Amino acid sequence: MVTINSENISLNDNHKTVDEIKLLIDRYNNKDLKPNEFKTKLIHYAKKTGFINNTCRKQAWHLLINSPDDSSEEYSEDKDQYKSDQYYEQTRLDVIRTLKRFPPNYSDSERSQLQDELIVIIMKILIKHKELHYYQGYHDICLTFLLVLDELCLPVIDSITMSHLKYFMEPTMEKTRDSLLYLMPLIDCINSECAEYMERGGVGHVIFALPWFITWYSHVLDNLDIILRLYDLFIVSHFLMPIYVAAEIVNYYSDEVLSKDCEMASLHQYLSYLPTEIDDKTWEEIIKRALYLIKTHPPNTLENLNFEWKIKCENIENSSDQLYVSPRFRKDKNKNNNNQQELVKQQSNKLSRIVFWGVTITVGGLAIYLWNHSQAIDLNKFEILKSKNDLLRQENNQSFFFYIVFLLLRKLMNSYSSSTPSSEILFKRFRLWKRQYLHVVIYTSLFWIFLDVFFIMLFSDCTKQVLIPCSSSASLKDKPVLIDVDPIEDSRVRRHPKFQVDKFQDKTQTISQRNNVFNKKKYEKSKKVSSGGFISKWFGSDSESNPSSWPGEGGRAVVIPSHLKEEAKKRFKENQFNIVASDLMALNRSINDQRSSKCKSHEFPPDLPTTSIIIVFHNEGNSTLLRTLTSIVGKSPIEYIHEIIMVDDCSVDREYLKGTLEEFVKELPVQVRILRNTNRLGLMKSRLKGAEIATGDTLTFLDAHIECSPGWLEYLLYEVKKDR
Structure with missing residues (x-):
């Protein structure tokens, strides 16, 4: 790993840099500098320090970006044409949502004016370039240029769109996805340990970095000064420069990444919000490292790096029968380097x-x-x-x-x-x-x-059939451990509750009974009011738990059997997640209760408001959708669920979302209504459609692939009750 010294730029240095940039621009305007020489020096300032303030930045951006002439003939002025465009409504919604939070310290009237200007600018560019397709995040970049350049931003945005952003605006996101996949090979070049750890943890697809890449970090950052500093760098660099910056961000915080649990949820959550924790000084260090990285590994070498990384991933995948358990790495780097991986083989239960x-x-x-x-x-x-x-x-x-x-x-x-x-x-x-x-x-x-x-x-776990063998917890405390996990036997897979209704052997037993989703004794107990006038805490879990050896129980990672790995790869495209792993898990699988002891012992008044739960789904996986319903019913006080409204946003070629789903919901102990859109309306409009027919005291919107924890609903309803 290469470390480049970083020094704070003092206030005097900033003034000196601004004076030098102004002098450089004046010399160019007076024709004392040749265009090539002027542009080279300006690019040097853009990379080294940025343009410091918006006065210099406004002039420099115009001179650096080869913008077309701003003639009225190039851009449409027809407002009716704007509104009839296929992307107008989506653009308007995105702009309104963004301007509610950013930029800060703007009045409502100023935000309204910015909103109208930004929508017109985006529509003019999309109408001019019919081959371009709008994507969510494009408005964030356009807004940044508008804040700096005001009314002069249109030709600059047009030029940047065609030079840097057009790759994100193709009919599909395939090229964007392929470009994003260069991130892991770059991380592997500068920190192979971190790259392998991320791959094992399930974040090798680097979806967490997608908004960084396609919005130039303006969607994830709220500090306008940092955003503009990055824009100074990006407009004079290759369009893949945000990927190099992302690689150095991960590398800079590699110790923190390695300290997280080696599983997708923990790593993805940390990495997604990582840029928001970086200060100005650290950003300058990261930019210097990124410039060095793009110099040593230029964009024309990324294909070879990606090919080598794919081979390395195959080796990692070949050892996928070994479950990588995350260590809590010491922050002391010297101690961290002394940690060695151990292979703890599963001991026989007998x-x-x-x-x-x-x-x-x-x-x-x-x-x-x-x-x-x-x-x-x-x-x-x-x-x-x-x-x-x-x-x-x-x-x-x-x-x-x-x-x-x-x-x-x-x-x-x-x-x-x-x-x-x-x-x-x-x-x-x-x-x-x-x-x-x-x-x-x-x-x-x-x-x-x-x-x-x-x-x-x-x-003791020694007397139970568990995946993790008995060993001293002290010996595993500070070391990464590879636990050898045997593939799941076919008989074990067949024994746990399945989601296919037509495959149940006992046809006389209801679906809710077969999946153990509803405990009537606890439901009756939850309705009893104590002498103090409060309902006892409703646990919402089953008295009979599933065997701990079942896939996914207790929140454990699911190890795909070798004979199902090819199927898992093929079916990944169905929902962009491992649907085979979901199918292997029981619908009522147990998850750890993360609440504190105070939360668990909290009691609620008996007159909490009821709620209508609204779930929108489109081509959702069968087992994930049924597990969502199972989790809601099994982890919620039934008397507070007035109804569940499911909105099918025009799913196609998924027969199980019709007859199978309708048969399943009939067995649930709550009222379930299914609405089916004849045309694709999108998430927000579908939610509004469900809200229109809801009759509960409150509305609760949930995704179609979630699992609830005990106590999730009571606290939400309790907060609503306190405000009434």
Whole structure:
């Protein structure tokens, strides 16, 4: 990893840089500099320090970007044509949403004016270039240019669109996706450990960096000064420069990345918000590193790097039967480098039990032997022995061990006290001990031994069929561990609750019973009001849990069996996630309760408002959608769910979203209504359509691929009640 020294640019240096840029522009305007020489020097400032303030930036951007002449003939002025364009409505919604939060310190009237100007600018460019397709995030870039250049921004945005952004505006996002995939090879070049860790953690697709790339970080950052500093760099660089910056961001925070759990949810969440935590000084360091990286690995070498990375990924995938468990890496880098990976092989469940019971029987046998041995000891015959010959002449040879102990005690006491009578008194007291005292000690020890055995066998994972073998937690605390996981057997896969309704063997049993989604006893209990007038905490979980060996139980990662890996790859395109892993999990699979003890013990008033839960889905995976419904019903107080409204946003070629889904919802203990759009309306319009027919006291909008935790609904309704 290359480290480049970073120094703070002082205020005086900023003034000096601004003066130099102004002088450079004046010399160019006076024709004292040739265009090529002027542009080279201006690019140098853009990369090294940026243009510092908007006065210099406004002039520099115009001179750097070869913008077309702004003639009225090039851009349409027909407002009716704007509104009739296929992208007008989406553009308007995106602009309104963005201008509610950004830029800061603007009045409502100023925001309204910016909104109208920005919509017109975007529509003019899209109408002029019919081959371009609008994407969400394009408006963020246009807004930044508008804030700096005002009314002069249109030709500049046009030029930047055709030179840098047109690759994002094709009919499909394939080229954008392919360009984004260069990120992992670049990370591998500068920090292979971090790249491999991310690949194992399931974020090798680098979706977290998509908004960084296509919006030039303006969608994820709120600091306008940092955004403009990055724009100074991007407009004079290759269009892939945001990828190089992203690689150095991950590299700079690699220790923090390695400290996260090696699973997609944790890594994706951290990486998605990573740019928001970077300060000005760190950004300058990252930019310098990115400039060095693009110099050592220019864009024309990325294809070769990507090819090498794919080969490396295949090697990682070949070891996918080994579940990579994240360590908590030390922040101290020296200690972190000393950590070595260990391969802990899964121990046989039967062997663990044999060894454990063998140790238990041995300890018990030793205790019984000591007890029997104590019966033969006559403590009244103990004498103070002063020579080795006296010891050998003892008639009671069975007490040899105890005599040795007493001799050692006497010698120890004599070493600490020069007076012989004190040691003699001590051993006289030993003679007075009765056999009953020794019996009490032995009986108590035996009792605690068997009590310990009972609790250890009750709570130890060694006696259960689990994927992770018993090992010292201390040995795994600071080290990355590779746990060898056997592929899931076919019989185990077939045993857990499946989502295909027509494959259930017991046709007389309802779907909710087969999937154990609703516990009637707890439901009845939850309706009882305590003497204090509050409902006891509703746990929402099943009394009978699934076997821990089932895929995904307890939130564990699912290991795809070798015979299903090809199917998993082929079906990934269906929903852009591993639908085979979802199909392997039970609909009512358990997930860890992350609430604190105070949250778990909180009680709510009985008169909470009801809610209508609205779920919009389009071509959703069967098992994920049914698991969403199962989770809602199983983890929620049923009396507060007024209804569930499902809006099918014109799903196609998914027959299971019709008959199978309708049969499933009939078995649920709540009212479920399914609306089906005849045309694709999108998420927001579909939600509004569901809200129009909702009759609950409140509205709750959920995605179609979620799982609820216990207590998720009560707190939401409680906050609503407090405001009423």
